[in-house]
Amino acid sequence: MNPGKFTFNSFLTGHNIRISPEVKHSCLEGLKIMRKSRDQMHDDRHVLGILKNLGKFMDESREINWSKINYELLLLSICWHDVWKSGRVLNSGHKALYHQFYEGLGSMRVFGKLTKYHSLDKKLVRKVKYSIRKHSMFQFLPTRNTETKILKDLDRLEEWSIPRLRWALGAISDWHTMSPRLVNVGKFYFEHWMLPRHTKKNYFQWTTGRINFKKPAYSREVRRLLHEFARKNFNLLPRPSLSIERQTIYPESEE
Numbered sequence: 443m444n445p446g447k448f449t450f451n452s453f454l455t456g457h458n459i460r461i462s463p464e465v466k467h468s469c470l471e472g473l474k475i476m477r478k479s480r481d482q483m484h485d486d487r488h489v490l491g492i493l494k495n496l497g498k499f500m501d502e503s504r505e506i507n508w509s510k511i512n513y514e515l516l517l518l519s520i521c522w523h524d525v526w527k528s529g530r531v532l533n534s535g536h537k538a539l540y541h542q543f544y545e546g547l548g549s550m551r552v553f554g555k556l557t558k559y560h561s562l563d564k565k566l567v568r569k570v571k572y573s574i575r576k577h578s579m580f581q582f583l584p585t586r587n588t589e590t591k592i593l594k595d596l597d598r599l600e601e602w603s604i605p606r607l608r609w610a611l612g613a614i615s616d617w618h619t620m621s622p623r624l625v626n627v628g629k630f631y632f633e634h635w636m637l638p639r640h641t642k643k644n645y646f647q648w649t650t651g652r653i654n655f656k657k658p659a660y661s662r663e664v665r666r667l668l669h670e671f672a673r674k675n676f677n678l679l680p681r682p683s684l685s686i687e688r689q690t691i692y693p694e695s696e697e
């Protein structure tokens with residue numbers, strides 16, 4: 443195994459986390475599904491990105507008493523939270539809202555169905571289902587446990603990853619021909635949700651600090667991409683393809 447490669451196992455050993463063989467097996471099953479994802483924004487790289495940030499969070503912050511965390515709950519929730527999205531391609535603006543609304547429930551159901559064969563503790567399964575359901579965007583009741591709050595914060599932080607944005611676009615053979623309505627939905631989401639909410643309304647200070655750090659570069663990248671999209675579509679200039687190789691892990695540093 444490549445010694446520098448970040449994997450689920452290297453995360454566990456690097457942070458001295460012990461989980462039962464059944465939970466580990468189930469986490470790896472979730473990752474396997476994510477690896478075959480049809481949605482490049484929500485694949486195994488996204489899950490590994492969350493785990494990488496979780497490692498940083500644990501190393502850098504004392505906001506949480508890490509010895510009290512239920513890692514079986516947290517890791518299962520991280521590995522399975524986007525399995526529903528992994529089976530779908532978002533190709534129209536109409537679907538975007540539905541995806542954001544339904545994804546938590548959808549992934550919760552997939553998890554429930556597939557983990558029947560993983561001999562997991564029933565109470566744990568119930569808790570993971572709750573976490574997965576709660577991670578999606580529109581929630582009206584407060585979030586109950588710390589593990590779910592960690593998942594939500596780290597999932598938000600991942601949205602500010604420039605490599606993730608680039609490889610998602612790079613996976614579309616000619617992203618400039620994307621539906622302008624979908625591009626507008628993305629723009630609206632960035633301006634009216636990510637910018638005002640993600641930079642303030644996180645559960646943990648550490649997340650807010652990381653997002654504020656990433657915000658300038660990410661905003662510049664979004665502006666550049668929107669400009670490029672408008673230029674290609676409205677001036678009908680030649681369209682160079684944005685070719686970005688699929689990587690199995692995040693680059694060591696994206697800042």
Ligand SMILES: [Fe+2]
Binds near residue numbers: 523524527545577578
């Ligand atoms: Fe999600």
Ligand SMILES: [Fe+2]
Binds near residue numbers: 484488523524597
């Ligand atoms: Fe996610």
